[in-house]
Amino acid sequence: MTIIRQLPTFLVAASLLTGSGCALTRKKLNPNLAFPKQLYQNGITHSDDVLDELGPPLKMTAMPHGYAFMYESLYTKELQLGFGLPIPVIKWFKFVVALADYDHKVLIYQFDDDHRLVCSGGNETSFDLGNSTAIQPIITYQPMFDTSDVENEVVSFVEWPAFCLMPLAQTLNRAQSLDTGTVGLEQRGTAPQAGQRSSEMHK
Secondary structure, three states: OOOEEEOOOOOOEOHHHHOEEEEEEEEEEOOOOOOOOOOOOOOOOEHHHHHHHHOOOOEEEEEOOEEEEEEEEEEEEEEEEEEOOOOOOHHHEEEEEEEEEEEEEEEEEEEEOOOEEEEEEEEEEEEEEEEEEEEEEOOOOOOOOOOHHHHOOOOOOOHHHHHHHOOHHHHHOHHHOOOOOOOOOOOOOOOOOOHHHHHOOOO
16 A cells, blocks of 8 residues: 555657656555445445455544444646756756646445444545646756645554644544544545644644
8 A cells, every 4th residue: 555656757859959848747545446346235244344355444443332444545647848948058947837636536434343334435536736837957857746645654653652742732632633543534635724633723
């Protein structure tokens, strides 16, 4: 489930004369995630059946009288087009126009104390990240869209003790954390101004 980074591919034609070229960057997380082929039934399907077909979940949490699994996959793509002018000094820079978007898929399964399915849901959505412009040196490449909020890996073990160093309000509320808590899950890319995080106090 690690993020697979595909190096940008440059197609430069007569770069010293025109400084033109393009770059394409793709990033993937859990790209083989697919909706289950078999029909899962509430009260009948065992959590082992889900694990056998989908593998270990990306996140899991305790729930009242049970627990839940969450599976996610994403695919981000950024396309850059660069243009230059054959003018002294200026020819060493390029004017860049970039477009980006990403596809997101999520599956959630809730089980009871007997490991039987209580409910499930899934969604697949495509997002347009918009466009951007910049000026860059002709021989360099710099991503113009920050997608780190949807690319972060599974919570690291060092984040568990790190909660003790947070401000008091957050420390007392750590059991309700959507990263390492026991009361729910949160999809990647959710804005901190929305949902449960909006009530947290920050310095």
